[in-house]
Amino acid sequence: MFILITGLLLGGTYALIAMGLNLQYGVARIMNLANGEMLVAGGFAAFWVYTAGQVNPIAALIVVAPLAFAVNWVLYRVMLQPLVTRAKNRGQLETDSILATFGMSFAFVGVMTWVFGGGYFNYAFLAQPFEMFGSSYAQNRIVAFLIATVIAAALWLWLTYSRAGLRMRAVAVNPRSARLVGIDVKATSALAFALGGAITATGGSLISMFFTLDASVGVLFTMKALIIVIMGGVGDIRGTIIAALILGIAETAVARLIDPGLTLAAAYFLFLAVLLFRPQGLFGKKPT
Amino acid sequence: MSTREIRNLIVSALLIGLCCLLPVYGSPYWLTMGTTIAMYAVLSTSWALFSGPTHYISLATAAFFGVGTFVTGLGFQDLPFWTLPVIAAALGAVLAALVGMVTLRLSGVYFVIFTLGLAEMVRQVVTWVQNQTGHRGMYVLTSLTEREIYWMLIALASLVFLAGWLIGRSKLGFALRIIGNDETVAKHSGIDTALAKVLLFMVPGAAAAATGAILAPRYIYIEPSTAFAPLLSFQVVIMALLGGTGRLWGPIAGVIPFTLLWEAITRQAPNQTLLLLGLAFLLIVYVLPGGFVGLWDRLRRRYGGNQ
Numbered sequence: 015m016f017i018l019i020t021g022l023l024l025g026g027t028y029a030l031i032a033m034g035l036n037l038q039y040g041v042a043r044i045m046n047l048a049n050g051e052m053l054v055a056g057g058f059a060a061f062w063v064y065t066a067g068q069v070n071p072i073a074a075l076i077v078v079a080p081l082a083f084a085v086n087w088v089l090y091r092v093m094l095q096p097l098v099t100r101a102k103n104r105g106q107l108e109t110d111s112i113l114a115t116f117g118m119s120f121a122f123v124g125v126m127t128w129v130f131g132g133g134y135f136n137y138a139f140l141a142q143p144f145e146m147f148g149s150s151y152a153q154n155r156i157v158a159f160l161i162a163t164v165i166a167a168a169l170w171l172w173l174t175y176s177r178a179g180l181r182m183r184a185v186a187v188n189p190r191s192a193r194l195v196g197i198d199v200k201a202t203s204a205l206a207f208a209l210g211g212a213i214t215a216t217g218g219s220l221i222s223m224f225f226t227l228d229a230s231v232g233v234l235f236t237m238k239a240l241i242i243v244i245m246g247g248v249g250d251i252r253g254t255i256i257a258a259l260i261l262g263i264a265e266t267a268v269a270r271l272i273d274p275g276l277t278l279a280a281a282y283f284l285f286l287a288v289l290l291f292r293p294q295g296l297f298g299k300k301p302t
Numbered sequence: 303m304s305t306r307e308i309r310n311l312i313v314s315a316l317l318i319g320l321c322c323l324l325p326v327y328g329s330p331y332w333l334t335m336g337t338t339i340a341m342y343a344v345l346s347t348s349w350a351l352f353s354g355p356t357h358y359i360s361l362a363t364a365a366f367f368g369v370g371t372f373v374t375g376l377g378f379q380d381l382p383f384w385t386l387p388v389i390a391a392a393l394g395a396v397l398a399a400l401v402g403m404v405t406l407r408l409s410g411v412y413f414v415i416f417t418l419g420l421a422e423m424v425r426q427v428v429t430w431v432q433n434q435t436g437h438r439g440m441y442v443l444t445s446l447t448e449r450e451i452y453w454m455l456i457a458l459a460s461l462v463f464l465a466g467w468l469i470g471r472s473k474l475g476f477a478l479r480i481i482g483n484d485e486t487v488a489k490h491s492g493i494d495t496a497l498a499k500v501l502l503f504m505v506p507g508a509a510a511a512a513t514g515a516i517l518a519p520r521y522i523y524i525e526p527s528t529a530f531a532p533l534l535s536f537q538v539v540i541m542a543l544l545g546g547t548g549r550l551w552g553p554i555a556g557v558i559p560f561t562l563l564w565e566a567i568t569r570q571a572p573n574q575t576l577l578l579l580g581l582a583f584l585l586i587v588y589v590l591p592g593g594f595v596g597l598w599d600r601l602r603r604r605y606g607g608n609q
Binding site for chain 1: 357359404405408410411412414415416418419422423426427429430433532536543573574575576577578579580581582583584585586587588
């Protein structure tokens, strides 16, 4: 029971991060391997406002999210859109965007190590225990889970019922056809990429409340988010959420029962199972 | 064999012979640099053999390399040293085949992601096994000198070049060029694309593991976090792409300047190496898509070469 709930709490935050990546890959077609660095940046921002100004990290989200949105929008418009324009096919865009975002990822890590140093960062916020079902859980994990749930639900509603959300889903299905029905694909992609980045940074702020971060840990989160997106299926929000919860529980179980050093190995085990048995994702349909 | 090919073979043999003379005439500093360059030459060239024609970015080098160093670490006391790179190469090839069979039937993204975390995953498992059995790091104390390591690496590099040249002439190489141009066409002309890719992926796997086995004595002390350092994979990718994967000699053209630059930066500003790596990636995507080879070809075309 303890493992199940801790895993679910962790999975909630993972779901948020993976949703950010899913928007960027599913809609904007950019395999963003600098995603984890955006998360760490969000975490550092929360750390910084909390230790320097005693500002509540949750309140800080009001600044962090729009800032991340703006940064990612500029990043897409300046760096990534030229790649989309010049790519002759999907494969070339994938290779180019992977290499470019690797470059960004290393450059970000370099800059963050330069600014913040190579040490570990954590702070105590809401670190009191909370009694639930006979065991105690840290309050910050529960709060992070609740906020992640609210944001994920809002995103889902927006994508499902709003006109802008419909546009986004249309681009996700097929950018060329979307253009034929009068959708500004470039603007929609930029919006999706920026939104994805903002969501990831928000996830980073939340995760920093209970995780120790350092400048180079981003790639680990990128890896997990990628595994979740693939497991859930590209562009499938429901699949992403369920995959994130599965990963959260699996990681917690392995860390508790076998060894805390094996969390990535646990994620890989799931990844392997997905690749072997359901490469199209949990709810994806078999391509014909 | 045409006269052109014979000429190329003779030139390559002469160049390799020239490289072998470095320990005799060069200073210890240049021998160390030469060993590092030879190591990256093997890794990048073998990487490009697979990733050049297929356009799949493999980040598994560090995993294979680490497996190789562990083969030496575990076996150097009981077995003659020359068998270790061979065993490592076989293990590397098997690991590559397994990874390839899982991922290479799917699209390229899955492959990149899987190899991205592979070194870290293997490291976690090895660390766990070591913790279970009570072993920590390992000392690899051999009587090998740096010049012997260097010569072994040069021999390995020659083997990789030979393999690359033979693959280029073989049916497999032809099949891979078609796959690289258009995979659908390749499938329709009856090529087993997944099999061809898996077979080819075993080459860098074996080469990287053998390199790790040869270089293990240089590290003296081996532990999982240094043997499986993921950064190695990225350095190899960047060097190969900087040189260009279009030609067999392309990666070397990237290895030499990048290794020298990397050394200089490490000495001057050790914290800025990651920034350098990032900028190098961006440079390749935005300014030099074909690497130095691509640049060379463009210049030759513009200023009237003979082709």
